Amino acid sequence: MQPSDYTASKVSVGPLKDLVSYQEGMALKLAPKLSRGVLEPSHFEKMKFSSAMHVFSKSSSAALRYMVVEEHRPESYLTTAWFLETVDHWFDLMSSRNTVTALSHFKMEEYDKAIIFLRDSIHLFRGLKIGPKGSWKPVQTGLVMATTILEVQHDLLRQGHKFVLTSRFTQDCLENTFSSIRLRNSVPTPVEFQYALRAVTVGQFLSPVHTGSYVEDGSDHLADFLDTQNSSCSLPDVLRVEQLVELTTPPDITKTESCVLYHLAGYIVKRVISFSLCDKCQCALVKNVSDGENERAGLLVLK
Incomplete structure (x- = not known):
């Protein structure tokens, strides 16, 4: 699973601490949910699942890659970034709640990739050496046992079920x-x-x-069952764009913050374009410029 061009085989919390220190004080952070409290939790905070999700996330992985590419951090950070992304993808497959990430035979190519990835995850965690002594940890047992869903999903799909939502097997x-x-x-x-x-x-x-x-x-x-969600908003709650941003005065932000802002703007534009807009409206929102030629697209390319 690990690319052969990585210069280190050690995963450490050091790169994450460096990332937290780097983005401290920024208004727009590379990994907004990553903080010192998440990396240094108390006894009860260690049991919070959300803290683990903030660490093992695509945003944390992309932020470490950005640190290597743009801020010239050691390439050993890439190993930690790869591991965070691997665990995040494993969790997505093991907690699927919709048909997009569910295990099914509708798209055999995606199904085969998911099965191979889960099997490689078992092999990865069986070979991990955690801590100074390299001893076996309960987290390794938990992941290997949880990934036995491979046998269950095989039997269920063979019996005629269209897909398997792995989240239904969690507690x-x-x-x-x-x-x-x-x-x-x-x-x-x-x-x-x-x-x-x-x-x-x-x-x-x-x-x-x-x-x-x-x-x-x-x-x-x-x-x-009878609860209704009221998604409408009143007119006083609606603000014009001109009230939020002064177009004549560019914001005083760093290059890193501009990359984060570029990524957020791209996400918003993509969501807006997903609604059936006319060609004229789409042209007003999108400009045909290669991401490689835009210095603010560094974070977007890594994600």
Whole structure:
């Protein structure tokens, strides 16, 4: 899985700490969700799943690659960037909640790539040596055991199922239930746990806990069936672009921040163009310039 042109075989938190120090004080950050608190968590913060997602993400990986290309950091950073991206992709495949990332035979080429990647992930984590002593860690056991979904999905697809949502095999729903039970008392007694579980079961008190350690499981509940989402906004809440940005005065930002802004602007334009716009409107938003010729496209190319 690892390209042969990398100069180092060691993954370290050092490049991430360097990244946090580099982007500290910037208004537009390369990895906005990465902070010192995420890299140096307390005992209870280590159990928060969101912290791990902020580290093992495509934005963190692209930011490290940007540091190497644009800021001339050591090429050994690329190994850490590759590992972060690998774990992020593994998590996407192992927690699929829609048919796009689900395992299915609709697109055999994509399916074969996913299966090969998951098998390589098992081989990778079996060969990892973590820590100074290079001992086997529980995280390696967890990943290898979780990736046994390969056998399950093979049987399900062979039985005629169209696709397999791997998120249905996780315990996010159970952990979210525990988070709701511990909402009032983090360490409930057996009696308190029994009453809280009864209240959760009967009252469908399963709203997401923002301070919980796990992500939402994505399932619907009976209590939410009649809830309606009002996405409309009133006129006073709508601001014109001229009120947000003074077009006559360019912002005083660094080259790195301009690359981040260029990436954000490209994302917004792409979303706008996805709505059926006429050719004239698209030409007003898009300019045919190669990303390689634009110095502000450095981060966009790496992502």
